[in-house]
Amino acid sequence: MTHTIRSAKETLDMSFFRFSLIAALALLATGCANNSPVLGSKNISYGDTKAVETITNEFGSTDLQMIAESMTRSLAQSGTLQGRPVVQVYDVKNKTSEYIDTREITTSIKTQLMKSGTARFASDNTDMQSQVDQLKLQNQSGLYKQSTVSKTGNMVAAKYRLEGSISSIVKRSSDYKDVFYKFSLQLIDVESGLAEWMDEKEIRKTTER
Amino acid sequence: MRCKIFGLMALALLAGCATPPPPAPGSAASKVVVMGSLKNIEIGPMRVARENGFMTVNVSLNNTSSYNKTMYYRFAWLGNDGFPVAEPETWKSLTLYGSQSSFLPAIAPVPKATDFRLEVKTP
Numbered sequence: 001m002t003h004t005i006r007s008a009k010e011t012l013d014m015s016f017f018r019f020s021l022i023a024a025l026a027l028l029a030t031g032c033a034n035n036s037p038v039l040g041s042k043n044i045s046y047g048d049t050k051a052v053e054t055i056t057n058e059f060g061s062t063d064l065q066m067i068a069e070s071m072t073r074s075l076a077q078s079g080t081l082q083g084r085p086v087v088q089v090y091d092v093k094n095k096t097s098e099y100i101d102t103r104e105i106t107t108s109i110k111t112q113l114m115k116s117g118t119a120r121f122a123s124d125n126t127d128m129q130s131q132v133d134q135l136k137l138q139n140q141s142g143l144y145k146q147s148t149v150s151k152t153g154n155m156v157a158a159k160y161r162l163e164g165s166i167s168s169i170v171k172r173s174s175d176y177k178d179v180f181y182k183f184s185l186q187l188i189d190v191e192s193g194l195a196e197w198m199d200e201k202e203i204r205k206t207t208e209r
Numbered sequence: 210m211r212c213k214i215f216g217l218m219a220l221a222l223l224a225g226c227a228t229p230p231p232p233a234p235g236s237a238a239s240k241v242v243v244m245g246s247l248k249n250i251e252i253g254p255m256r257v258a259r260e261n262g263f264m265t266v267n268v269s270l271n272n273t274s275s276y277n278k279t280m281y282y283r284f285a286w287l288g289n290d291g292f293p294v295a296e297p298e299t300w301k302s303l304t305l306y307g308s309q310s311s312f313l314p315a316i317a318p319v320p321k322a323t324d325f326r327l328e329v330k331t332p
Contacts, residue, residue: 065299073316079261
């Protein structure tokens with residue numbers, strides 16, 4: 001009788017143990033399940049591209065964005081660009097002591113002006129070779145159906161050219177490093193050579209050591 | 210008499226606990242979005258105009274502290290439907306000298322912008 005009771009108790013214990021084991025395994029399995037859309041190290045993260053960047057006082061993303069934003073809006077709102085004139089963008093001269101990809105400043109200005117719907121852009125000096133090559137290929141190779149060929153002599157000339165420069169003044173002392181950037185941009189009427197619009201953006205960045 | 214006093218006290222308590230009413234639609238305050246906190250900087254009247262087809266805004270600011278204060282800001286440009294009509298702007302930093310009153314000018318990026326929000330934050 002005692003033996004029967006003991007074995008029944010043992011059976012109960014055993015089934016409880018099994019149940020606990022399965023429950024623990026299920027918990028472990030659900031706990032380990034990865035339903036996060038992130039793969040990789042937690043040390044790397046995506047940040048806000050529009051944040052104020054003050055990591056060092058060299059030319060940075062915020063400076064580029066501020067210059068492009070300020071220049072574009074000033075030009076678009078000035079009323080000079082009446083009737084969506086054709087503009088040719090020239091490279092911005094880098095007169096600073098550091099390396100700045102000034103092409104990116106002009107690309108941003110061009111993109112934002114294009115989005116504002118105030119100007120159209122002629123092929124600039126970097127695109128011109130590709131444009132000429134394509135026209136030559138279409139007209140001289142004999143490869144294309146004549147009705148689809150873009151004719152030569154129809155490219156639209158620019159009414160204005162947009163050119164600018166960026167310069168800097170850097171001063172250092174034992175306590176401070178001060179960088180002053182000045183970005184100037186002007187819109188010149190190609191026919192008359194007159195500057196029709198001009199603006200500047202000044203930026204001061206100071207590091208206290 | 211006692212009932213009246215208690216009633217008045219309860220009313221005063223209730224009024225004290227009540228949250229401030231939301232800014233009137235179209236008012237200057239309704240255009241400002243304070244992200245977290247804005248300490249020692251007061252945003253005053255705004256001048257809104259349309260020049261050469263683009264919306265222009267000028268916001269008056271006042272540093273209520275006697276120390277120099279830095280603030281971060283950006284504008285969001287909205288269309289007739291209340292939704293953004295352009296990419297989010299980059300955050301900009303502005304320093305106001307102690308007790309200085311200043312102005313913050315802005316131009317909309319596209320002619321479609323008919324309304325705006327000014328997002329502000331102090332460090």
